[in-house]
Amino acid sequence: MIEVKNLSKRYGQNVALNNINFSVEKGTIVGFLGPNGAGKSTTMNIITGYLSASSGSVTVGGYNTLDNPNEVKKLIGYLPELPPLYPDMTVKEYLNFLFDLKKVTLPRKKHLEQICALTEITDVYDRLINNLSKGYKQRVGLAQALLGNPPVLILDEPTVGLDPKQIIEIRNLIHNLGKNHTIILSSHILPEIQAVCERIIIINRGKLVADGTPDSLSRSLSEDNRITVRMEGGEAEVSKALRGMKDIVSVQTLGEKEPGVFEYSVEACENCDPRRDLFRLAAKNNWPILEMKNAGLSLEDVFLRLTASAYIEDNTGKETEKEDEEA
Numbered sequence: 001m002i003e004v005k006n007l008s009k010r011y012g013q014n015v016a017l018n019n020i021n022f023s024v025e026k027g028t029i030v031g032f033l034g035p036n037g038a039g040k041s042t043t044m045n046i047i048t049g050y051l052s053a054s055s056g057s058v059t060v061g062g063y064n065t066l067d068n069p070n071e072v073k074k075l076i077g078y079l080p081e082l083p084p085l086y087p088d089m090t091v092k093e094y095l096n097f098l099f100d101l102k103k104v105t106l107p108r109k110k111h112l113e114q115i116c117a118l119t120e121i122t123d124v125y126d127r128l129i130n131n132l133s134k135g136y137k138q139r140v141g142l143a144q145a146l147l148g149n150p151p152v153l154i155l156d157e158p159t160v161g162l163d164p165k166q167i168i169e170i171r172n173l174i175h176n177l178g179k180n181h182t183i184i185l186s187s188h189i190l191p192e193i194q195a196v197c198e199r200i201i202i203i204n205r206g207k208l209v210a211d212g213t214p215d216s217l218s219r220s221l222s223e224d225n226r227i228t229v230r231m232e233g234g235e236a237e238v239s240k241a242l243r244g245m246k247d248i249v250s251v252q253t254l255g256e257k258e259p260g261v262f263e264y265s266v267e268a269c270e271n272c273d274p275r276r277d278l279f280r281l282a283a284k285n286n287w288p289i290l291e292m293k294n295a296g297l298s299l300e301d302v303f304l305r306l307t308a309s310a311y312i313e314d315n316t317g318k319e320t321e322k323e324d325e326e327a
């Protein structure tokens, strides 16, 4: 649905994007992560056709953003970091105004009712946007992105500044929208990305540094391939059997976590996935597995490792490059 090829963007001497490549399949929710100034908004603005690239290309639904900007805009609903709201309009006036501006051809009343129900703004439909809370303003921003029912949604920091309850509500909304839309979502909130996105793209200083599922990123950056498993059964018997399994490099007992239930850290050889064999072994011996999880890195660890160096703004406002001590 979205193809980004060799995309670069320079602002004067500053290289904001450096040869970025990725594609997004129809119906996927992709999380776009990166520290401040990494190039997320620049990428999103180029995909939506609001900014031109210095080189490279973007196609959306087969249309090139440069050759067919209007076709691309029809396919995309965009929620920029600062939603373009008119505070002196009511929600009703604002959505009707944009309905006309975007030349939406769907039945007006029914379409607006559907969008308001989906974003839960029906109750504030006749209120001035200026008097709405931050959370409701964000919902109105999402509602304008949904006008015309575009198949692609680009959401730049949709939950920034919201309280925890509002964050959960918007997150659930995005999750539901993901059933019928292709979504690119940028956020600084890692649990949010993890909860909503099937795939994560991380950019740092204008370069793509990771692309994969949260699990695959966690595994690929872990130094070893460990699983933590909690099993009911005699410790000696269980750990002996675990050590005897094929593809297992080491087994460590982590202690009795519940009466008769021990936890083990099981290290498998590189590129091996012992979970199915573990299940079979446990079933054969009647040792119920009460918990099993990859002991890889958290998304936060992955993010910090991949973005260990970042740009900072010095106190003159000029940007300088800072290398983290670990980098």
Ligand SMILES: Nc1ncnc2c1ncn2[C@@H]1O[C@H](COP(=O)(O)OP(=O)(O)OP(=O)(O)O)[C@@H](O)[C@H]1O
Binding pocket: 011, 014, 015, 016, 034, 035, 036, 037, 038, 039, 040, 041, 042, 043, 311, 319
């Ligand atoms: N209009 C502009 N003129 C000059 N430099 C710019 C402009 N817009 C962005 N930049 C620079 O391009 C780089 C990427 O910025 P961008 O806003 O895309 O990052 P971001 O990942 O969205 O950051 P944030 O999370 O802080 O919003 C930064 O170094 C930024 O200072």
